[in-house]
Every structure is written in structure tokens, then in C-alpha cells.
Amino acid sequence: MHSQAHDVDAPSLLEALRTGTALLHAALEKRLPFFSEHLDADGYRRLLQAYFGFYQPMETALYGCALIPQGFDTAMRVKTPTLLSDLHALGLDDHAIDTLPRCTQLPTFDTPAACLGALYVLEGATLGGQVLRREMAQRLEVNADNGGAFLNIYGAETGRRWKDFLDYLGDQPLEAPAKQRAVDAARSTFSCFEQWLDSQEVLL
Numbered sequence: 001m002h003s004q005a006h007d008v009d010a011p012s013l014l015e016a017l018r019t020g021t022a023l024l025h026a027a028l029e030k031r032l033p034f035f036s037e038h039l040d041a042d043g044y045r046r047l048l049q050a051y052f053g054f055y056q057p058m059e060t061a062l063y064g065c066a067l068i069p070q071g072f073d074t075a076m077r078v079k080t081p082t083l084l085s086d087l088h089a090l091g092l093d094d095h096a097i098d099t100l101p102r103c104t105q106l107p108t109f110d111t112p113a114a115c116l117g118a119l120y121v122l123e124g125a126t127l128g129g130q131v132l133r134r135e136m137a138q139r140l141e142v143n144a145d146n147g148g149a150f151l152n153i154y155g156a157e158t159g160r161r162w163k164d165f166l167d168y169l170g171d172q173p174l175e176a177p178a179k180q181r182a183v184d185a186a187r188s189t190f191s192c193f194e195q196w197l198d199s200q201e202v203l204l
Contacts, residue, residue, distance in 0.1 A: 013169050013179055017120045020183035024190040025124075031194070031203040034132050041140055043202070045090045048147065050200035052083045054103045054193055055122075062118055065109040071168050072119065077161070079122065082150045090147040103196040107188040113178040116169065117185030121193075123165045126154055 011019065033039045033047065063074050087097055109115050133143075133152040142148035154161050174182065197203050 010176060011179075013116070013172060013174055013182060014166060016179045016183050017117065017169075017186050021121070021186050021190055024187055024194075028190060028194045029128075031197075033202065033204050034135055036204060039140075044136065044140055044142065045087075045092075045147070046200070047202045048083065048086055048090065048150065049092075049100050050197050050202045051150070052080070052087060052097070053101050053200065054196045055083055056080045057102045057104070058106055058118075058122075058189075058192075061106055062109050062115060062122075065115065067109060067112050068115045068119070069112045069172055071171065077123065079150065079153060082153050086147045086150050089145065089149075101200070103192065105192055105195065107185050107192055109185070111178070111181055112172075113174055113181040114185035116172060116174075117182035117187075118189045119165070120169065120182070121186050121189040123162065126158055127162060129153060130158065 033043065039047075059078055059080050062068070063078065068074070084097065107114065107118055109118065129150075129152045133148060136142040136148050136151060142151075144152065152158075194203070
């Protein structure tokens, strides 16, 4: 009886992820330079190169681990191809992109729960794109055709795809230890991303 009451009181996976990553999320947002008056076209290009250097190995590892629970449409949500087209639009050729540094300190995706935690961070990152897109368009004249497609990767579908993802999360019947593994992976994803961007000297 006691265990049943505990289960009712336990936070949902979404609540656990939100609470567990809130401080890391806020800290990283403060350091991203999108709203800095010092960000110029060259800085924006270096920022996108750094994003690519994280997303490309991250998505390769995550989507290649075969542990993501059923119901997640990888083909519809993969981000690396859009970053690639943005870098081409910003003037990088294939050789230049191939020689960009890649992040090697990635989270470990050894359980389905860990995959869910990482996906929460990657999908959540799409929500602020509308604001960033407007800022970059206004200040640097960046749009979807000349290097800004990643900032608004889902376009008008952003809200619906986020709701679909939350429904997907809500369908995962995780016990408390698995929820904690999801939170740990989400936190690790934030930390790895910030440390990588720091190493590429693109943060404030």
C-alpha cells in the first residue's frame, strides 16, 4: 500500500527532467551569445561550426545506439543535416566541414532512459529558435536561406512537435531508478554541450 502511494506522489518523467535540468539550462542560456552586441557574422559562423561539432557526433551516437524507445521518428527530428546546409550557405565547402573539430566527450547512451534524457535536451532546444531567428534576422540579416535554418528547424511545426514529444515521453513507463538515469543523461548532455562550446571559445 505504501509503495502505491509513493508512486502516485512521484514526479512524472517530464517533471523530473524539468526540475533536474533547470539550473543547467538557465546557466547555459546566459552564456549563449545570440543576444550579445558583439556577435558579428564571423562570430555567428564560428558558433554554428561549434554547434555542428557537437550535434554531429552526438546524434550519430544517440541515434546509432538502437536503444531509443519505439515511437520516436528519428528521420523527422535529426538536426545535423540542417546544420550542414547552414554551414554550406555560410561559405564552408565539404573539406572545410570535414576538418571541423568534433566533440569527443559525449554522454553515455547505455539505456533507453538515458536516450530519453538526451532527446529531451535536443528537442527542448528547438523551442527558443523562433526568438533567435528573429534576432539574427534583424541584426545579421540571417534567414533560412543564408545560414539560419537551424534556428527555426521545425518552423510552424515547432509547437506541435514539442507537444508530440511530450506525449511520447508521457507514454514511457519508467520506474524511479530509470527516471533518474534519464535526468542524469539530460544533465550530462547540457554539461557536455556547455563544456564543448567553451572549448571552442564561442560562449560569453
